[in-house]
Each structure stands twice: as structure tokens, then as C-alpha cells.
Amino acid sequence: MVQNEIIESRIKNAAPFVGCPPDIIQGLLKNAALQNHKKGRLLFIHEDPADRYYFVVKGWVKLFRETLDGTQAVVDILGAGCFLGEKSVFQDGEYGYSAEIAEEAELVSLCTQDLKAELGKSHELALSMLRHMADQNKKQDMEIEHRALQTAPQRIACFLLRLVDQSQKGTVITHLPYDKTLIASRLGMQPETFSRALSKLKQETGIKVRGASVEVESVERLKNYTCQTCSSDFPCRDLLKKSG
């Protein structure tokens, strides 16, 4: 059971599970499995019956929905430390979106039935899951606000601010975590718009971009440019709380 120990060490401190007694954690992990997936692999499809949910150890997963007329809307891109499909337990046992591997990923696959069962047993688990859901809620709230009020360059700046360690002074260098096209879809814009908006952002805030690496000369300047049209002060409240 070496694999199980690895899984346990990675997952037991994840947001929805903190503070749970060990036997509940064991119950949750009863049917867990560590998996590796290649880019492009489809994990599940919107409205399919949900038997598994997942925890991201490494890599990136794209969540999206498809409309009747075929358009694809990206819901989120999840990285290490995030869960996906876990909310199906409260939503008639169906997935609320489709999920596809965006960059080669290592996942823990878990059983939704186990989650349901343990939720019924453990009050602690229910409470931390509640906190987790509330955080998700807040995150979506901000997403709605951002999409409504921010311009394309501001949305990119906001994305960058969330990448950099905000406590740092002076010049900071970061790397875009995945393709620009994917970032664009994550931010709800077209690749062309992303490209142009990034150019504008360079002019306006003095950042420098070469390939995937971004040099932010003054975090302050980025904040001034972006956070005016936001209802909460920077650093954003949801930054410290991870898990999708």
C-alpha cells in the first residue's frame, strides 16, 4: 500500500478535508487511485452520471461546457491542489461541466459514493466541505464581477497579479503557467484579443514579455492599472485559499 500512503500525504490537507478524523480520511481514500494523463485526455462530460471525482497533484485541467450550437465556454483551469467533480454529490449526481487534461497531469481519482457516505457520517467533513463551497462561491462571485467590469488588458493584469508573489518588492519575474490561447479562453476572450491586450498592457504598465516569461517591474503599477475596477482591495481575499 505504498501508493495509498503517497495519496494520503498529498490529499489529507486539502481544503475540503482539513480537520477530518483519520478514519474518515481512510473512508474517503478507500477507492482512490493515482493516475497520469496526457494532454487532451477527456476525464468526463457535462451531465454524465458522476462516479469519480478528482484531485490535481500536478499539471492542469480544463473545465468547460458546450452549448447546443457547439460553442465551447471554458469554466476554469485547475492546477495542483484543486478538486473537480466533487460538487456532483450535491447536484443530482451529475457533473456540472466537462473536464479535459490541458497539460500532462497527475491526478488522484476518488469515488463520489465514498464522499457521499462519509459526508453522512462526519460532521467535521460536512463543515469543512461547507467552507470549501463558500470559498468557491466567493471565487465565482469575483469571476462574474471581473468579467463584467474589467477590460481585456485589466483581466490579463489581474491574472498576472495572481501569479506573482505579491509580497515581493521590485522587479518580479513569472512564467505563464500554460499556453496563451488557453489563458485567453480562461479569461473569456479570443486569442487575438489576448495578444493585442497584452501588447497594450506592456505599453501601459511597463511589463516585459518574452515567450512565457513575464517581467513585472512594478507590482504597484499593475495594481493601479487593474484593481480600480474591482470591489475588493488587493491583495484579493480569495488568493490565499486554493482549491477549485
Next chain:
Amino acid sequence: MVQNEIIESRIKNAAPFVGCPPDIIQGLLKNAALQNHKKGRLLFIHEDPADRYYFVVKGWVKLFRETLDGTQAVVDILGAGCFLGEKSVFQDGEYGYSAEIAEEAELVSLCTQDLKAELGKSHELALSMLRHMADQNKKQDMEIEHRALQTAPQRIACFLLRLVDQSQKGTVITHLPYDKTLIASRLGMQPETFSRALSKLKQETGIKVRGASVEVESVERLKNYTCQTCSSDFPCRDLLKKSG
């Protein structure tokens, strides 16, 4: 304690409280009070410490946030059967938005401390609150999708479809629940855009509008016009579940 009985009868079957044992309900209502408020009354402000949360018995409440540069973004408009401010319990005891009476309203004001205490005691309450939060989540998901993919006339049509009893055949007549300006802000558009989009909708789907009353000749035609750009079939899943 006549007032308490009135309150209890109205609130005990609300989504987050269903299936709770009577003593827990009593605990929740310990510091409850029935209130009447005039239009324009500010209930609480974004990021203020949250001591009360509310249940809407009658009327309409506007939820919104204000950005640093003064723009107001409407989060939602809540009617009878909805809660507001209840999520503060999981969000560091702060309100996630400001709330203002949009149309003369009757509310039950409840104590967040009591909610917190009872959540700690009752596993049932935690579980139904969890379901409630999941529904909210789904609702927000749809909101994001709609704002991204629907045109202004489609958003209005979607709003109308949610007003009419969808099972009805033939011509249906509804009434807009509040001012057009308010509906516009709820749908994230300007009043002018709303007006023009409504005209277009009249042409395209044959609906008739006079003042606040709307005559829908064919619900089917409205669906065809709107639901193409949506990822879930009509009738939308979230329709049956109320409570904001």
C-alpha cells in the same frame, strides 16, 4: 409569541433548513424578527461585519458591489423565499455584497451567531446548507455562462422564460416583477440597451409588451430563440430550486 409562530411557519421549509429537527429551528429563530422596509433602505454594506442575515418574505432586495472607481455592479435581485447574508458565516464573518431594498419588502432578520452555533450542533442543518450552497454555485455557473454567451435580447428572453409557468401551452401573460431599469442592471446591461433589446425581441419572437405586462404567444418560440446558446436544456435545472 404570535410573531414567532408567523416567522416559523414561513421559514422552516426554506431550502437551507429543510429536514432540521424542531429544536434546531428554534435555536435558529431565537433572535429572529419580522421587519418591513421601504424602497431604498440599505440593509448592510459589502465587507461590513455580518451580525444579521435575512429571509425575504415579500418584496425585492438588490444585492450589489461598488468598485473603487464608484461603479455599481448588481449581483442579484432576490424575491420571496430567498436568503441573503447567510454565507457570511463561512466568509470571515463579512458580507460579500451590499444589500438594498429594491421594492417595499417584508423580511425576517436572523442572527448569524445563532446560525453558526446551530451549524456546529446539527449535522442535518450542515447537510441541507451544503445542498443549498451547491445550488447557489450552480446558479452562479449558469450566470457566468449566460453573461458570456447570450446576447442582450436572449438574456431578456431567458429572464422572461423564468417568469412564466413553463408547463403552460398557448398564450401566457406575465408581469415584469420590478422596474425595467432594475431588470436591466440585474441582467448586466444599460437601460437603453434593455429597451432596444426588448424591441428586437418583440420583432423576433412575437411577444407583446405593454407597460409591465408581457404577452408570450409561444413559449416554444422564445425557447428556440434563447436556449440555443445555453449548455443545458430548457427547462433549466435550477428553475425548481429557489432561494438566493
Next chain:
DNA sequence: AGAGTGAATTGATCTTGGTCAAGGCAGTGA
């Protein structure tokens, strides 16, 4: 009935981002 108020409509113009088309650039594989 008439004045006054706020909501709603309409027109003209502008801005943002989307769409379509054409290249450019970087990494891969023979």
C-alpha cells in the same frame, strides 16, 4: 387640470472586442 418627477424610449456616435485572413515564429521529426 397642470406642474413636476423619474422611467422609458429613441437617435447619433464611439469603444471594445469578435471575426476573417494572412503571415511569422518556434519546436519537432525525418
Next chain:
DNA sequence: TCACTGCCTTGACCAAGATCAATTCACTCT
């Protein structure tokens, strides 16, 4: 090294919705 592929960028044009300004409409108050 050279083609091939996919990602990214750039340009020209378009469409949706925002903005600004001017009425018009509906309702209340006197």
C-alpha cells in the same frame, strides 16, 4: 537542414453594446 505543425501575432473590418443627449410617457401631488 528543411519541411511541417501548431501557436502566436498583425491588419482590416464588423457588430454589440455603451455613452451622451433629447424627448416622451406615466404617475403623483397640488
